[in-house]
Amino acid sequence: TRGLHPDFMAKEIEQQPEVVADFMATWGPSIGRKLWSPFGLAMPRHLTIVGCGTSLHAGRAVAQVAARLGGIPFTSIEASEVAATTTVPGSLAVVLSQSGETADVLRAVDALHGRSHPILALTNNPHSALARRAQAVMICRAGPEIGVAATKTFTAQVVGGTAVVLSMLAAGGVLDRSDIHRLVTQLESVADLMAYAIGAARGSVPDLVPALVDSPGFVFLGRGPGRVFADEGALKLKELTYRWAESHAAGELKHGPLALIEHGTPVIVVDDGSDRLAATIEEVRARGARVLSIGPEQATIPARTSTNAHGLARGVDWLGPLESVVGLQVLARELAVALGRDVDKPRNLAKSVTVE
């Protein structure tokens, strides 16, 4: 039941700290060789990340951790495009699907099997077709998610996938015991970071909504590790509000999307505090954009953000700004509520997409 929450999505956003804490309490002590060995997989030289929508975003966030900490290159592919895309021979396919029943994903798994890729699945459903068809399975333990928009399963996939990556790098000898100890402690801190982010979003987002509710379109920007979270924020906003939302790497703006910016256009920035992002922010500001910045306190100096800047605690650098997703989820939901949308059942969408 949704208890005292106005909708399931509100409840599931709030559950994110406990989902992380529960996962880490269960798997934290095993992260390392102990978690990796039962998979029976060699340390890969390349990763092929496969999923749809929010699950693909989670996969990209996880792959970036492997690239950052272990120098492992990756390709990410929409499940529906796998058949048409050349893959790297011998690459470990990491397939993400919260339901484990998405038709595009299962078809991709067949194509990957056909090309002899080993498959590691990250799913929230241990009884799913994906879990049955993969060589190795990590269950994300998010609990049932009723809202059609994925929220806590995204966070659970990022944390579960990160646990797998750390374990893989430990088994491959890239990380030693003391590295793992330090990184696991930092991963555990994500529960608190998410809780802090929920408080920050509750404090700042409702005041922002009245000025945004009539906007026909939104631009999301991020760079480096923040980019995928900007993409996820734009996906949440469009599916819940039925408004246009585009997400770009900040540096791409001047190569086209800048033409969209006019007086009052909301530009939502996952701010990493870098000078390069600051320059982009100035560029859209100069054209009258309404800039909303999500980032750590250090990044929200008044000169470069709105007065309603949403300050987050400093996150875990190597993980990327996972906690920024909370503010983006809350923003999408609050706007949708203000527009009278059914946030748990957006039009045209289904929780589990079992048709191709």
Ligand code: F6R
């Ligand atoms: C967005 C959303 C979808 C799903 C996608 C994949 O909020 O829920 O984009 O992420 O349909 O679903 P699963 O993870 O079940 O394969």
